Amino acid sequence: MSPPREWPGYAWSLAVVGGCTAAGFVMSPRFDPVNVAMVYLLGVVFIAMRHSRGASIFASLASVAAFDFFFVPPQGALTVEDAQYVLTFAIILAVALVISSLVERIRRQAREQAALAIEAETQRIRSTLLASISHDLRTPLAVLTGASSSLAESGERMSAEDRRALALSVFEQSREISEHVAKVLQMTRLEARGIELERDWSSFAEIASAVLARLAQRMERHRVLVELPDDLPLVRVDPALIEQALGNLLENAAKHTSAGTVVRLRAESRGAELIVTVQDNGCGIPPAEIDHVFDKFERGAVEATGPGMGLGLAICRAIVRLHGGRAWADLVPTGGSAFHFTLPLAEAPRAPAEPVGA
Numbered sequence: 001m002s003p004p005r006e007w008p009g010y011a012w013s014l015a016v017v018g019g020c021t022a023a024g025f026v027m028s029p030r031f032d033p034v035n036v037a038m039v040y041l042l043g044v045v046f047i048a049m050r051h052s053r054g055a056s057i058f059a060s061l062a063s064v065a066a067f068d069f070f071f072v073p074p075q076g077a078l079t080v081e082d083a084q085y086v087l088t089f090a091i092i093l094a095v096a097l098v099i100s101s102l103v104e105r106i107r108r109q110a111r112e113q114a115a116l117a118i119e120a121e122t123q124r125i126r127s128t129l130l131a132s133i134s135h136d137l138r139t140p141l142a143v144l145t146g147a148s149s150s151l152a153e154s155g156e157r158m159s160a161e162d163r164r165a166l167a168l169s170v171f172e173q174s175r176e177i178s179e180h181v182a183k184v185l186q187m188t189r190l191e192a193r194g195i196e197l198e199r200d201w202s203s204f205a206e207i208a209s210a211v212l213a214r215l216a217q218r219m220e221r222h223r224v225l226v227e228l229p230d231d232l233p234l235v236r237v238d239p240a241l242i243e244q245a246l247g248n249l250l251e252n253a254a255k256h257t258s259a260g261t262v263v264r265l266r267a268e269s270r271g272a273e274l275i276v277t278v279q280d281n282g283c284g285i286p287p288a289e290i291d292h293v294f295d296k297f298e299r300g301a302v303e304a305t306g307p308g309m310g311l312g313l314a315i316c317r318a319i320v321r322l323h324g325g326r327a328w329a330d331l332v333p334t335g336g337s338a339f340h341f342t343l344p345l346a347e348a349p350r351a352p353a354e355p356v357g358a
Contacts, residue, residue, distance in 0.1 A: 020043040222263045
């Protein structure tokens with residue numbers, strides 16, 4: 001018995017044979033039966049190229065039967081008076097077998113190549129992840145070890161200020177390690193579609209305000225300009241995830257630009273989209289890297305010298321895509337980079353009208 005996934009191929013075979021038969025009836029008054037057979041051959045080639053070998057053999061047998069029954073004398077019977085039609089039947093079946101074998105071989109090679117590509121990409125990601133983890137966790141772990149050992153061995157002989165500084169260092173480095181691990185886990189969940197959106201009608205201005213309040217300490221070395229029109233429409237999103245996507249863009253701008261530079265946050269509605277932009281006036285992105293900045297573990301020449309696993313922007317893009325939007329980056333003519341993402345807009349529900357006389 002054929003697997004259920006192959007039944008559409010058999011259904012298509014019947015449909016194609018039916019279409020060829022209809023075309024044959026149109027052609028038969030003016031063409032010889034052998035010419036009509038070419039129409040069936042074309043249908044068999046179509047099925048062999050698009051469906052399984054079983055479906056192509058079925059199409060060839062059905063074509064032979066239909067051609068013999070309707071167009072080969074004596075018509076209306078599955079018998080053949082002229083031996084030349086036997087050769088025609090054999091050719092139709094042979095073509096089906098040859099083409100289906102070639103197509104099956106090509107499909108098998110494509111599957112093998114895809115499997116090799118996936119394996120190579122998995123190995124690359126695994127190697128990059130291990131290299132990133134060893135690079136980005138080595139420093140905070142060394143600081144944790146040093147600070148905790150100092151507190152354990154001579155904490156009672158230290159001043160309260162020194163103990164507080166070491167404890168603060170332990171806290172900050174622990175938070176950095178926790179953030180690295182959380183990003184890896186969330187990227188895995190996003191790729192596996194393991195996150196369910198909890199959509200709600202939200203004000204993007206409120207989302208931006210919450211993000212800026214949470215990142216106030218990290219953004220304090222920069223001048224943040226917020227340009228949000230008062231008439232921005234509501235967006236139906238998962239507010240927590242969009243906060244994270246926006247926060248990743250702002251953190252990326254703060255991390256890779258010099259202190260005192262301007263980071264600009266803008267949003268505008270254009271057509272059926274809300275376009276959000278985080279722009280900086282740093283050194284910009286090399287043109288060769290502009291199309292890959294949102295890829296996993298992608299760290300440009302500037303980012304490669306600092307901390308980070310190259311997941312922040314990838315997580316941002318994954319979140320935006322989960323909402324039906326898109327993310328990209330470009331260079332600012334006056335210097336710096338601009339990171340954009342879009343969110344689809346829909347008509348927000350209207351508030352219920354108050355009863356008359358209330």
